[in-house]
Amino acid sequence: MENQKTNLQGKVAFITGANRAIGLETARGLAKLGATVIIGARDTEKGEAAAESLRVEGLAAEFLLNDLKRPEDDQTAYDYIANRHGKLDILVNNAGIMVEAPSASDIGENETSKLPMEQLRETFDINFFAQVRLTQALLPLIHKSASGRIVNLSSVLGSLTLHANPASPIYSLKAFAYNATKTALNAFTVHLAHELRDTTIKVNSAHPGWVQSELGGKLAPLGIEDGSLTSILLATLPDDGPTGGFFHMGEALPW
Ligand SMILES: NC(=O)c1ccc[n+]([C@@H]2O[C@H](COP(=O)([O-])OP(=O)(O)OC[C@H]3O[C@@H](n4cnc5c(N)ncnc54)[C@H](OP(=O)(O)O)[C@@H]3O)[C@@H](O)[C@H]2O)c1
Incomplete structure (x- = not known):
């Protein structure tokens, strides 16, 4: 997977849960490559502050109120992006929770x-x-892009292959609710990628690594910047890149 010299000038990216942690760093990384990034956040103050933190770095960032608990926000997002940009090149489904x-x-x-x-x-x-x-x-709106990219933030904890293997490092990490949602999200990746196989849109699942964030916790070995790399790589795949896969830092993971 190569995307070292990617130039995202003219591209529009929407990242959910981008007011902090991996989402914000993914937005920063894509904006540094030239994209206009739309920071999705469920809190106006935090989202606006995150977008402003990128703008002061000279990056093109906008804020869009988006609470995944509110289905009506989907239409608001569609209307905002359609009216302002007319297309969407990159969607990073980043926001996620672990309640258990x-x-x-x-x-x-x-x-x-x-x-x-x-x-x-x-x-x-x-x-x-x-x-x-x-x-x-x-x-x-993604169909209106010349090369749409959809990145679903999954987790290695969604891998049934690894959960079934007693020798796997995640074998004992059985947080059923969280893990099952990521397995299901991986199924969405595979099914949507198949539906879109004859288009230029690529759909992939990302495992960001075990990353120091509120969700990852303080024991995690990876910093936030490293944690954004897999999403950025999958968001900037070349036209001959993979679709319907599950990756960490460019390496395929078992489903
Ligand atoms: N960190 C890890 O080790 C790790 C490992 C594997 C996978 N992942 C996945 O990577 C993604 C990002 O994780 P992270 O570590 O950056 O998590 P995080 O620090 O907990 O941040 C989660 C983000 O999601 C947002 N969010 C939560 N509920 C939302 C809702 N209803 N509507 C909109 N946004 C909402 C949060 O917004 P608020 O600030 O408003 O709460 C925050 O911006 C998640 O999907 C996670 O499952 C993380």
Whole structure:
């Protein structure tokens, strides 16, 4: 996978959950390559502050209020991007939650049999249903791009192959709600990529690595900048790049 000299001048990217952590750093990285980035955030003050932090660096950044809990925000996003830009080149479905542990560092015993249904539903609502819904809503604008790219922020914790292997480093990390949503998101990647296989749009799942953020926790080995690299790589794939895959730093992961 090569994208070292990518020039994103004229390209428009929308990144959800981009007010902080991996999302903000992904936006910064894409803007540094020349893209106009739209910072999706559910809080106006935080989102505006994040966009302004990029603008003071001389980057092209806009803020768009987008709460994945609010289906009506999908149409608002469509209208905003359609009216202002007329197309969408890159969609990074970055926002995500883990409700069963304060952070990935805190995943404890396997409590699948006791997981409250509300936690399972809440996690699926944000990490899966909202991602599918928003992508469906914005797809007509992505079709208007010459080379649309959709990046779904999954996790290695969504890999059933690794979960089934006692020798895998993630074998004991059985946060059922979070993990299952990422497995489902991977299914969305595969199915949407197949539907779009004869178009110029590429759809891939990203595992950013175990990254120091609120979600990753303090024990994570990767910093935020490294954590944004996989998303940036997949958002800037060349036309002969892969689609329907699951990657970390350019390496394919098992489903
Ligand atoms: N960090 C890791 O080690 C790791 C590993 C594998 C995969 N991932 C995935 O990478 C993505 C980014 O993770 P991160 O570590 O940067 O997480 P984070 O620090 O917890 O940030 C999550 C982002 O999602 C936003 N968000 C949460 N609920 C939302 C909603 N209802 N509507 C819109 N935005 C919402 C948050 O906004 P607020 O600031 O308003 O809360 C925040 O901007 C996630 O999908 C995560 O699952 C992370």
